[in-house]
Amino acid sequence: xxxxxxxxxxxxxxxxxxxxxxxxxxxxxxxxxxxxxxxxxxxxxxxxxxxxxxxxxxxxxxxxxxxxxxxxxxxxxxxxxxxxxxxxxxxxxx
Amino acid sequence: xxxxxxxxxxxxxxxxxxxxxxxxxxxxxxxxxxxxxxxxxxxxxxxxxxxxxxxxxxxxxxxxxxxxxxxxxxxxxxxxxxxxxxxxxxxxxxxxxxxxxxxxxxxxxxxxxxxxxxxxxxxxxxxxxxxxxxxxxxxxxxxxxxxxxxxxxxxxxxxxxxxxxxxxxxxxxxxxxxxxxxxxxxxxxxxxxxxx
Numbered sequence: 001x002x003x004x005x006x007x008x009x010x011x012x013x014x015x016x017x018x019x020x021x022x023x024x025x026x027x028x029x030x031x032x033x034x035x036x037x038x039x040x041x042x043x044x045x046x047x048x049x050x051x052x053x054x055x056x057x058x059x060x061x062x063x064x065x066x067x068x069x070x071x072x073x074x075x076x077x078x079x080x081x082x083x084x085x086x087x088x089x090x091x092x093x094x
Numbered sequence: 095x096x097x098x099x100x101x102x103x104x105x106x107x108x109x110x111x112x113x114x115x116x117x118x119x120x121x122x123x124x125x126x127x128x129x130x131x132x133x134x135x136x137x138x139x140x141x142x143x144x145x146x147x148x149x150x151x152x153x154x155x156x157x158x159x160x161x162x163x164x165x166x167x168x169x170x171x172x173x174x175x176x177x178x179x180x181x182x183x184x185x186x187x188x189x190x191x192x193x194x195x196x197x198x199x200x201x202x203x204x205x206x207x208x209x210x211x212x213x214x215x216x217x218x219x220x221x222x223x224x225x226x227x228x229x230x231x232x233x234x235x236x237x238x239x240x241x242x243x244x245x246x247x248x249x250x251x252x253x254x255x256x257x258x259x260x261x262x263x264x265x266x267x268x269x270x271x272x273x274x275x276x277x278x279x280x281x282x283x284x285x286x287x288x289x290x
Contacts, residue, residue, distance in 0.1 A: 090243075093206035
């Protein structure tokens with residue numbers, strides 16, 4: 001009930017679930033109008049992954065690479081969306 | 095094919111605790127990974143076994159299976175070997191029916207297959223990225239030590255699983271298959287083309 005009331009009060013704010021290198025974290029109060037990289041940065045901080053720049057992380061939803069410079073609302077995430085942050089692999093092969 | 099096991103030189107108790115921690119982190123998100131087609135089939139220290147399937151395609155099939163070995167972790171990174179999901183025997187490169195694509199920074203038009211090996215069975219196929227034991231043990235990467243990556247994210251269990259997935263079945267969009275059916279000595283070849 002409270003959640004519903006809060007949603008009505010702040011329709012621009014949502015929560016996003018991230019899996020960062022396998023660790024689940026929820027970023028609360030994400031403004032739909034802010035770029036996704038703001039939430040990505042928060043998810044990295046919440047999981048203690050602050051040692052690597054954001055450019056070294058791959059942002060994936062439904063196996064699609066997301067451009068984290070776009071606004072959150074542009075992705076039209078469903079309610080139970082899970083966004084994966086994976087480190088980009090170093091150059092492989094021999 | 096010969097697989098060289100590492101010698102346990104780190105304190106086995108430390109490796110056991112770190113292995114348990116990696117398994118526990120995976121278990122916390124196991125259901126989410128299962129929905130992506132990544133299923134843990136066995137945990138037996140120092141090994142953990144996975145199958146990788148493509149749930150978004152119907153019929154789904156097991157595309158490959160791996161055994162990740164944590165001997166000597168994390169003085170050494172884990173080892174990744176590709177196995178038959180039913181017998182757990184090592185497989186040759188040509189028995190893993192998928193490429194593990196990475197964009198080649200030197201030549202973007204010629205992507206790299208991260209799973210190295212040959213069809214003769216002379217080389218155990220190995221997943222060639224930093225954070226995997228076989229990469230760091232290879233003579234071509236003698237200047238790229240594991241200790242440059244250790245504790246930075248590479249080499250943990252979920253990093254390896256993500257890298258296996260992201261470079262293969264994560265980018266698979268469809269497949270072709272041929273079913274060979276035999277009934278009363280009648281051979282029927284049925285081609286099925288499946289797209290998600």
